[in-house]
Each structure stands twice: as C-alpha cells, then as structure tokens.
Amino acid sequence: MSPGLHGPERTCLGCRATLERDALVRYVVTPAGAVTVDYRKRLPGRGAYTCISRTCLAAAVQKRQFSRAFHREGVLAEVATLASELTGQIAERIFNLLGMARKSRQVLSGGSLVFDALHSKGQPALIILAEDMSTDIANKIAHRAEACGVPLWHRYDKELLGRLLGKEERSVVAVQAGPLAEAIKTELFRLEQIAGEC
Ligand SMILES: [Zn+2]
Numbered sequence: 001m002s003p004g005l006h007g008p009e010r011t012c013l014g015c016r017a018t019l020e021r022d023a024l025v026r027y028v029v030t031p032a033g034a035v036t037v038d039y040r041k042r043l044p045g046r047g048a049y050t051c052i053s054r055t056c057l058a059a060a061v062q063k064r065q066f067s068r069a070f071h072r073e074g075v076l077a078e079v080a081t082l083a084s085e086l087t088g089q090i091a092e093r094i095f096n097l098l099g100m101a102r103k104s105r106q107v108l109s110g111g112s113l114v115f116d117a118l119h120s121k122g123q124p125a126l127i128i129l130a131e132d133m134s135t136d137i138a139n140k141i142a143h144r145a146e147a148c149g150v151p152l153w154h155r156y157d158k159e160l161l162g163r164l165l166g167k168e169e170r171s172v173v174a175v176q177a178g179p180l181a182e183a184i185k186t187e188l189f190r191l192e193q194i195a196g197e198c
Helices: 054-062 065-069 079-103 111-119 135-148 158-164 179-194
Strands: 009-011 018-020 024-029 035-037 048-051 107-109 124-129 152-154 172-176
Touching (some): 048 065, 054 179, 124 135
Antiparallel strands (some): 009 018, 024 048, 124 172
C-alpha cells in the first residue's frame, strides 16, 4: 500500500513503534498534572500515545515517558487507573456501536434465537454472553459458536445488555455481519489487550 493511503502516524511511548494514530490510545494531561485517557481523541492540548496494550502502557509509566512527552516533571500516571479509564471508554464505544446496530436491525438477542441463527446461513458475526447467565445455556451456545467459528465474549450482565437493547434482561446478544459488527469486534479484542494484572 502506498504511504499516502495511511493516516497520520504517532509513536507509542511504551514500545516506540510508530503506528497509525487510529491504532493508538491518546492521552492528555489535566491542569492538575494527571494523565488521562482521551480514547476518542477529542480533547484539546498536547497528546501522547501508546499502543492499545497494557504492556505498552505499563512500559510508558515505568520509564516515565509521560513526563517527557508532556514536558512536565512528575505528572501522575498510574497503570491501573489509566487501564480502567481506557476500559470504560472502550465500553462506551461498544455500547454506542451496539445501539447503532440495534437501530439498523442488525442485533439478535435471546438464547434460542441466537442458537438458531448459528444453524442458519446468515450466521452472526459475533456473540456476547452475559457474565451472569445460566451456565448450561452459555455452554451450549459457546460450543455451537466455536464449531461455527463465530467469536464469542463473556461480558457485562443481563440487565446492562437488556438496557442497551431497550429491553428487559438479555443473556445473549449477537450482531449480524457488517461494518458495525467488525467495529464492535475490534473494540472487544482491544479490551482483551488491556485486561490483566499489573
Ligand atoms: Zn507499543
């Protein structure tokens, strides 16, 4: 691909890789000197970047790269706090995307509906199972999804999934193939990159 087709690039403070800005997390510093996540890249002021990875975030903090990037001594940057902010902001993005998918009728919900869809031609592109749903149904759907090669995540609870879809509690949510499903998958994979102990 010609370089002209890429967006602007930035360097990760953790691993020093240069990547497209869209593939990185942006951080800004508050007037009080705390580093904060700007996942949507909309906050004014100087920005600093890392890969969407807990490892790179931790490396940036340990090497005091945020102070250097913001030209300011002693900025407050904690891995756990920033990872949790990032998780929250990615979740918001997922909820927005699910809302859009729902409005364009690309969302299925309910165990039997999703299970049947897995047997049909128009297989969903991804499935989210509520963390507090019945294990039996969850296992049944997970086995079927694995056999069909449909990615599946255990995230959020029935009440939240239902609320996102404007319904009562929902244990199983599936999104039909398309750009919205791809965008949701990207965000769900990103969440995995920032989870973990640190
Ligand atoms: Zn990196």
